[in-house]
Amino acid sequence: DTEVTQTPKHLVMGMTNKKSLKCEQHMGHRAMYWYKQKAKKPPELMFVYSYEKLSINESVPSRFSPECPNSSLLNLHLHALQPEDSALYLCASSVSGTGRGEKLFFGSGTQLSVL
Amino acid sequence: RKEVEQDPGPFNVPEGATVAFNCTYSNSASQSFFWYRQDCRKEPKLLMSVYSSGNEDGRFTAQLNRASQYISLLIRDSKLSDSATYLCVVNFPHPDDYKLSFGAGTTVTVRA
Numbered sequence: 001d002t003e004v005t006q007t008p009k010h011l012v013m014g015m016t017n018k019k020s021l022k023c024e025q026h027m028g029h030r031a032m033y034w035y036k037q038k039a040k041k042p043p044e045l046m047f048v049y050s051y052e053k054l055s056i057n058e059s060v061p062s063r064f065s066p067e068c069p070n071s072s073l074l075n076l077h078l079h080a081l082q083p084e085d086s087a088l089y090l091c092a093s094s095v096s097g098t099g100r101g102e103k104l105f106f107g108s109g110t111q112l113s114v115l
Numbered sequence: 116r117k118e119v120e121q122d123p124g125p126f127n128v129p130e131g132a133t134v135a136f137n138c139t140y141s142n143s144a145s146q147s148f149f150w151y152r153q154d155c156r157k158e159p160k161l162l163m164s165v166y167s168s169g170n171e172d173g174r175f176t177a178q179l180n181r182a183s184q185y186i187s188l189l190i191r192d193s194k195l196s197d198s199a200t201y202l203c204v205v206n207f208p209h210p211d212d213y214k215l216s217f218g219a220g221t222t223v224t225v226r227a
Contacts, residue, residue: 101214
């Protein structure tokens with residue numbers, strides 16, 4: 001079982017809706033990540049928080065807004081999404097976010113459908 | 116050139132067979148290498164790290180060739196449960212540190 005918990009597991013939203021994805025870990029990791037994965041494609045990095053500060057934003061559109069309230073929690077706020085944003089959204093954590101020899105631990109993901 | 120490139124597969128092998136595939140990376144400054152496995156509609160899970168001298172974990176053997184900039188994964192005595200997509204993950208220099216980049220994955224199907 002994964003030690004990174006994501007909610008909800010499935011989400012259907014309209015293009016005018018506002019919703020949030022949540023992620024929680026209790027492994028004491030100080031880095032948390034959001035990835036987006038389309039079917040039959042690899043995960044694409046969206047954001048990295050390291051020690052609760054945004055350290056990487058991969059030029060993600062502003063309709064995706066990350067938030068890291070504390071080192072255990074990571075949210076992704078969604079607003080005015082497009083159908084092409086439908087994908088599996090994966091949260092991950094690692095020890096410190098330096099990317100040096102760090103292993104990623106993934107949550108089970110939120111399958112998002114935008115209608 | 117893509118940062119990480121993999122044999123796309125699919126590799127379709129009978130139970131008990133050996134299957135091997137590679138992953139090439141573009142940046143000689145990369146220093147961390149991993150194999151993850153992903154089942155359909157599930158999250159990626161770490162299979163093994165790849166060390167300079169090569170390493171083995173049960174039926175799985177990983178090798179690193181820095182000169183040619185590739186890593187490999189060999190699965191011996193394949194089981195039905197080995198059917199999955201195998202993702203190669205490599206780190207790359209990022210302005211302040213490193214970031215991880217995923218290959219597109221190699222699909223392996225083990226048949227009875």
